[in-house]
Amino acid sequence: MNLIAAAAEPAFVVPVLLLDISLLALLVIVAIAIVRMRSLFGIVMLQGVYSLVSAAWFVSLDAVDVAFTEAAVGAGVSTVLMLSAMLLADRKSSPVPMRRQLGALAVVILAGVAMLYAVGDMPAFGDVNSPANSYVGMDFIAKTAEEIQIPNVVTAVLASYRGYDTFGEVVVIFSAGLGVLLLLGLNGNAGRWEAKPNGQVINDRTAPSAAGVEDTRTVDQKAEGDA
Amino acid sequence: MSDWFSQYNYIVVIILMMTGLYTVFASRNLIKKLAGLSVFQTSVFLLYITIGKVSGGQPPILIEDKGYGDDYGSGGDGGHSLLDGTIQVAAGDAAYILPGPGSDVLYSNPLPHVLILTAIVVGVATLSIGLALTVRIREVYRTIEEDEIEAADFVYNLEGTAD
Numbered sequence: 432m433n434l435i436a437a438a439a440e441p442a443f444v445v446p447v448l449l450l451d452i453s454l455l456a457l458l459v460i461v462a463i464a465i466v467r468m469r470s471l472f473g474i475v476m477l478q479g480v481y482s483l484v485s486a487a488w489f490v491s492l493d494a495v496d497v498a499f500t501e502a503a504v505g506a507g508v509s510t511v512l513m514l515s516a517m518l519l520a521d522r523k524s525s526p527v528p529m530r531r532q533l534g535a536l537a538v539v540i541l542a543g544v545a546m547l548y549a550v551g552d553m554p555a556f557g558d559v560n561s562p563a564n565s566y567v568g569m570d571f572i573a574k575t576a577e578e579i580q581i582p583n584v585v586t587a588v589l590a591s592y593r594g595y596d597t598f599g600e601v602v603v604i605f606s607a608g609l610g611v612l613l614l615l616g617l618n619g620n621a622g623r624w625e626a627k628p629n630g631q632v633i634n635d636r637t638a639p640s641a642a643g644v645e646d647t648r649t650v651d652q653k654a655e656g657d658a
Numbered sequence: 659m660s661d662w663f664s665q666y667n668y669i670v671v672i673i674l675m676m677t678g679l680y681t682v683f684a685s686r687n688l689i690k691k692l693a694g695l696s697v698f699q700t701s702v703f704l705l706y707i708t709i710g711k712v713s714g715g716q717p718p719i720l721i722e723d724k725g726y727g728d729d730y731g732s733g734g735d736g737g738h739s740l741l742d743g744t745i746q747v748a749a750g751d752a753a754y755i756l757p758g759p760g761s762d763v764l765y766s767n768p769l770p771h772v773l774i775l776t777a778i779v780v781g782v783a784t785l786s787i788g789l790a791l792t793v794r795i796r797e798v799y800r801t802i803e804e805d806e807i808e809a810a811d812f813v814y815n816l817e818g819t820a821d
Binding site for chain 2: 451452455458459462463465466471474475477478481482485488489492493494495496497500501504505508509512513515516517519520521524525527531532534535536538539540542543546547550551553554555556557558559561563564567568569571572573575576582583584585588589593596597600603604606607608610611614615621622623624625626628629631633
């Protein structure tokens with residue numbers, strides 16, 4: 432009954448409401464599937480699906496620029512990055528016993544309940560007069576028409592009013608690229624290079640069984656360690 | 659209950675955020691952790707964007723006032739009006755329909771959109787660093803499972819603390 436009453440108000444247009452609710456339901460299903468899935472390929476693909484569905488919801492929320500970026504960067508570039516990392520690393524994740532997840536579950540439920548408690552103080556969905564929608568954002572809309580004179584307010588704020596912020600973003604991208612290059616190198620050997628920490632090769636053959644921890648170090652290293 | 663329904667977006671987004679966070683905390687596989695982090699991040703984006711939504715609003719792309727009266731939404735006669743608009747902008751006397759008293763157009767808040775645009779790109783940067791670290795860890799430990807990494811740390815004395 433409340434749902435119908437709310438839908439009758441002009442704030443809730445029924446088709447839009449149904450669209451929003453079905454997109455949100457899809458997002459919840461995909462998120463839970465990610466939690467339960469063990470195949471990394473499936474997880475990576477579902478993460479891309481999650482980004483794409485949220486991009487669809489961004490369109491419904493009037494954030495067309497964000498939807499565009501999320502679809503291109505979140506669903507596209509991230510998925511490609513994660514797929515390539517997965518190919519260089521592993522395909523499967525091993526299961527974690529339930530008793531080792533209880534701590535995480537408790538923390539997450541506590542944080543969730545705390546946030547749900549705070550939801551009562553948030554403005555209603557789509558409230559025109561909420562504090563967030565009243566001052567600065569509306570100023571940007573008015574000033575963009577006057578000062579920048581381009582129709583897209585998001586572009587005006589991004590490139591002009593907050594231009595230094597966007598410059599900082601470019602610096603972050605540059606350092607991230609630099610970091611990836613420093614970590615993986617340019618020789619095309621990423622992921623296949625066999626590292627020998629302390630002169631030891633780590634693999635299934637050299638791994639000592641868990642029962643007896645044997646010393647795999649070379650004689651020289653032993654002498655070094657004892658000295 | 660009606661109050662809660664008018665805020666259903668926050669409730670669902672909190673559930674999504676907590677699902678992502680749970681994946682980060684509970685899974686022991688580094689790539690699955692990063693996927694969970696990505697889900698968490700996208701959910702935070704959703705939270706910000708829902709705050710900026712104005713019901714009955716339009717995307718924050720200003721509608722040009724062409725003097726057609728009320729039918730600004732109908733698109734007019736295609737290419738011709740578009741050309742008109744460009745010339746007006748170049749001449750610097752473009753007039754846009756702004757929200758306010760006497761105006762029946764509403765725009766959603768552009769500010770969260772800008773913040774989230776930056777955050778999406780920075781998120782991909784951090785994700786790529788995390789994935790590069792994962793690949794690098796795999797080169798040394800031959801595994802990306804945290805438990806096995808810790809075991810190898812202990813067995814091979816890689817942290818160099820015991821001796």
